[in-house]
Amino acid sequence: xxxxKFAKKAQSPTEPSKLPTIATGQTLAPxxxxxxxxxxxxxxxxxxxxxxxxxxxxxxxxxGSINEVAIIFYKLHVAGLCAKKDIQxxxxxxxxxxxxxxxxxxxxxxxxxxxxxxxxYSSHAFLSDKKKxxxxxxxxxxxxxxxxxxxxDIEQGSADRLDENPNYKDSLILGKPVLEAFQxxxxxxxxxxxxxxxxxxxxxxxxxxxxxKWYGGGFKSFDFYLELEKYFDFYIENNSVYRYKIxxxxxxxxxAKAYFDA
Numbered sequence: 001x002x003x004x005k006f007a008k009k010a011q012s013p014t015e016p017s018k019l020p021t022i023a024t025g026q027t028l029a030p031x032x033x034x035x036x037x038x039x040x041x042x043x044x045x046x047x048x049x050x051x052x053x054x055x056x057x058x059x060x061x062x063x064g065s066i067n068e069v070a071i072i073f074y075k076l077h078v079a080g081l082c083a084k085k086d087i088q089x090x091x092x093x094x095x096x097x098x099x100x101x102x103x104x105x106x107x108x109x110x111x112x113x114x115x116x117x118x119x120x121y122s123s124h125a126f127l128s129d130k131k132k133x134x135x136x137x138x139x140x141x142x143x144x145x146x147x148x149x150x151x152x153d154i155e156q157g158s159a160d161r162l163d164e165n166p167n168y169k170d171s172l173i174l175g176k177p178v179l180e181a182f183q184x185x186x187x188x189x190x191x192x193x194x195x196x197x198x199x200x201x202x203x204x205x206x207x208x209x210x211x212x213k214w215y216g217g218g219f220k221s222f223d224f225y226l227e228l229e230k231y232f233d234f235y236i237e238n239n240s241v242y243r244y245k246i247x248x249x250x251x252x253x254x255x256a257k258a259y260f261d262a
Contacts, residue, residue, distance in 0.1 A: 040158035044147040048111045051181040053100025055138040063242055072137045073099055075125050083117035095173045108202035116214040130227055133234045140188035145199035148175030189255035225260040
């Protein structure tokens with residue numbers, strides 16, 4: 001008759017000799033938890049969300065020095081801050097990311113004005129560098145509408161680490177329209193804005209319309225397109241150096257021509 005085998009008594013995970021470690025060898029504090037009190041989550045807001053970013057980020061990073069890329073990227077962020085400062089008593093929230101930013105508002109007209117100013121400032125920067133094409137940059141944007149959470153609205157006491165890091169907490173944004181705005185950007189032309197189906201009514205567009213034009217009277221759209229055309233032609237002529245795919249250049253050129261009624 002064989003003796004029955006008994007499982008060894010499990011050691012408590014909090015015993016000093018059995019504390020878990022990470023790959024670098026440090027032990028983990030047994031009382032530390034990634035805890036969030038869901039009761040501190042306030043009601044979501046229904047807002048418009050815009051995603052604005054620079055086209056061809058990978059290409060800019062691969063072909064330029066970190067200094068050149070930083071100058072291009074920071075110009076867009078400055079344009080966003082200038083646009084926000086221009087609008088008095090606004091409720092626009094801006095969430096910067098490396099090569100772009102999200103902007104939110106519950107007021108469609110307010111967000112339209114913000115975007116119009118961002119694109120105006122960026123178009124001016126584009127024209128200012130027209131003799132140095134490698135310092136020019138193209139932007140585009142997209143807009144969606146729906147329920148979102150702002151990190152700034154998370155109540156005190158939700159989590160110790162968030163309470164200790166208010167700047168981090170305030171930088172958070174979450175919601176379906178955040179994803180939709182990011183994904184729908186593919187429908188945007190160079191220097192243009194595409195509007196998701198759920199935001200078109202607020203932007204005064206028909207269901208079948210996708211583009212919202214940020215420019216108005218006084219902006220020489222045809223002349224601006226001609227400068228865009230020179231930009232595209234430069235990269236066609238120097239394609240072996242900059243590797244901006246010709247089929248993409250042709251497509252972007254056509255989209256820009258349609259957007260600016262050229």
